[in-house]
C-alpha cells in the first residue's frame with residue numbers, strides 16, 4: 001500500500017516536473033489609480049494579489065541605464081535606457097529585496113526577467129504614464145504584453161524563431177493588456193498573472209504604442225507579488241518527486 005501510494009505521488013510529481021510551462025493572463029489596468037503610492041500600505045490596492053496593499057511585496061524595481069539586477073526571487077535585464085522627468089512616486093527603498101533605490105528612470109520597449117523560485121501565481125505590475133508633462137503630452141495609446149520565452153532545443157538561447165517546427169517557436173504563453181487611456185501625468189499600472197511559475201522561467205515585458213509610431217514605448221517600475229511559493233519541506237518533496245521520475249525512467 002505504501003509503495004502504491006509512493007508511485008501515485010511520484011506520478012503526480014513527474015507530471016508537475018515535466019510540465020514546465022507557465023500560463024500568462026492579463027488581469028487589468030489601474031488607470032490614474034494608486035500607482036504613485038505603490039509602496040504605501042495605507043492606500044488600498046485593488047489589484048494586490050497577496051492582500052497587504054503593497055505592489056511589489058515579493059520584489060520591485062526601478063532601473064537605470066541598461067541595468068541588470070538580481071534578488072533572491074528574480075533577476076532582470078533592462079533592454080532600454082533611462083529618461084528623466086520622473087514624477088514623485090513612493091520610494092522603493094534600499095532594503096527592499098536588496099534593490100537600491102535608483103533615481104527615476106524608465107526602460108525603452110523591453111524588460112526581461114527570470115523568476116528563480118516556483119510559485120502558484122506571480123502577479124506582475126508594470127507602471128506607465130510616468131513622464132513629466134512635456135513628455136506625456138505626446139504619450140498615448142500604450143499597451144503592454146508579457147510573454148514567456150522558452151528554450152525548446154536546449155541551446156541556451158531563449159525565444160528563437162522557427163527552431164522547432166513541431167513545437168513552434170520558442171515562445172510560450174503570452175498576453176496583451178487593454179490599451180490605456182491617453183497619458184495625463186497620473187501614473188497607471190498594468191497587471192498580468194503568471195500561473196504555474198517554475199524556477200528558472202524567463203519572461204519579457206514589452207511596451208507597445210498603438211498609434212502607428214515606430215518609437216519605443218516607455219515603461220516604468222515593475223512589481224512582483226507571489227502566492228503559493230513552496231515551503232522548504234515542499235521543495236524537498238519535489239526533489240524526491242524528481243528522483244522518483246529518474247528511477248521510473250530507468
Ligand SMILES: [Ca+2]
Pocket residue numbers: 048049050051052053054055056057058225
Ligand atoms: Ca502585495
Ligand SMILES: [Ca+2]
Pocket residue numbers: 150151152153154155156157158159160163170
Ligand atoms: Ca533555443
Ligand SMILES: [Ca+2]
Pocket residue numbers: 031032129182183184185186187188
Ligand atoms: Ca494616467
